[in-house]
Amino acid sequence: MIFLTLKVDEVLKKPKSGNTAAAIERLFKVLGPEKVSTKPADLFSYSHDYWLITFHWLLEGKVPALPDVVVFPRTEKDVLQALRIAHEEGVPVYPYGGGSGVLGAAVPEHGGMVIDLKRLRDVELHEDDLMVEAGAGINGHYLEEYLNRKGYTLGQIPQSLYPSTLGGWIATKAIGQFSTKYGGIEDMVLGLRVAVPPGDIIELKPHPRTATGPDLRKLFIGSEGILGIVTRAWLRIHPYPEERFLMSFASESLEDALNSVRRILRRGARPAVIRIYDRIETKRHFYRFDGMYGRVGTVVIVEGDSKITEAEKEIVEEEFKGEAMGEEPVKHWLETRFIVKEVSEFAPLGVVIDTIEVAANWSRAVELYHSVVNAMKSVKGVLFASAHASHFYPQGVCFYFTFAGIPPKKMSAAEFYNRVWDSAMRATLESGGTISHHHGIGRHRARWLEEELDGAYGLLKRIKRAVDEENLMNPGNMGV
């Protein structure tokens, strides 16, 4: 047998003490070689997620950090055994879903054990209870397709539907493109099973509602692997929509489009999809449609029961201030919505591109949009900064910003990247917004979390210490 060792620079690596060799030996003995790997190719595969700056490091032959071992559990019992071994040997543990997180949350910064949950992927439908039950590693697209075949939808369609998992959605508090009707993952989770340190399972049952103290389900939604490993979940589902209307509009200003949506939601209509693109992004996505170019484009999808949908469509038509552009732009959006190629096309050319999602109440929305765009543009090297409004609530809106630029001479891609992010986070906080709407915190956003949470940050740290006394669950993530 040929043993290969992997020699790459590890940009973020901070090795932690612990008996890793003993843990690996025990894992092979207890779980067997088909569920445990120390092969260089596997260690490399789990050294990063989809955090943008990692892509630039990879091009330079660097990774964020290598794990020492990767575990592929097939059952919940396997997860518990691995967790217990990790705790007895003092080895850090990193839950890993699809690796599509964009903030470095799954990076094994201190080395140790990555646990890939993707083999926990069984699924069971409970039609009378309008609920689905599934293993946490189930792939997002597989779950939605399974439900569609049975006549249902979860309504959770993130742009990363194909590369992400249910457990990852729960851990990052993810949201999909159809959120205005179906909500985010937090509106779908009814029950959870979670493996917690040092190797116990807890079950939070899937009742329609329960008033039994603080809702501990919420403790794990958005916890990004720092408190435990989600192994199973029960989720609300919906009958597959009977009717669907596609509408689009061209408005003279972003304010007109935002105000139109605010009025629609105040009247109680809940279109599944609403996306408002600023002028730059309308040009980028809808340049082929006469009447859209140079204006602010909006796509709307209303779906569900046909009678309710008909009424919602009428409300949208009554309230939207702008020229109706018909179905074609929406069809174009549906066809292209999963295409993400800019980073892989432009990063090798030295261009730094990323997206930043934040949210604000309606009263602060327009100010926040302008101040974040202006702040990013003021950073030397930025070529453009733009946004679309991607998720809506009666109380406010999520803006999804995109920036691209070339680092000035003598500045690394990472330094440039951090400067643009700093400018956007500062402008968001000063405009009264929240620094993350759905991508979460991870390692990259951790430095702004304390300011965002203020006094609650100390509480989060205390909860972390109480649940994970040895600090072995995804240590370093979220800065706690």
Ligand SMILES: Cc1cc2nc3c(=O)[nH]c(=O)nc-3n(C[C@H](O)[C@H](O)[C@H](O)COP(=O)(O)OP(=O)(O)OC[C@H]3O[C@@H](n4cnc5c(N)ncnc54)[C@H](O)[C@@H]3O)c2cc1C
């Ligand atoms: C092209 C692209 C488009 C995207 N679009 C969206 C979008 O529309 N909406 C959105 O919300 N996000 C989006 N994302 C971000 C990302 O897909 C989500 O954060 C997703 O929820 C991550 O799931 P994952 O399975 O890939 O998790 P991973 O990246 O593997 O892990 C993310 C975090 O969750 C933890 N984790 C994973 N599984 C578990 C588990 N079972 N138990 C406990 N902790 C766990 C990890 O430790 C890590 O902290 C996008 C990403 C990309 C690359």
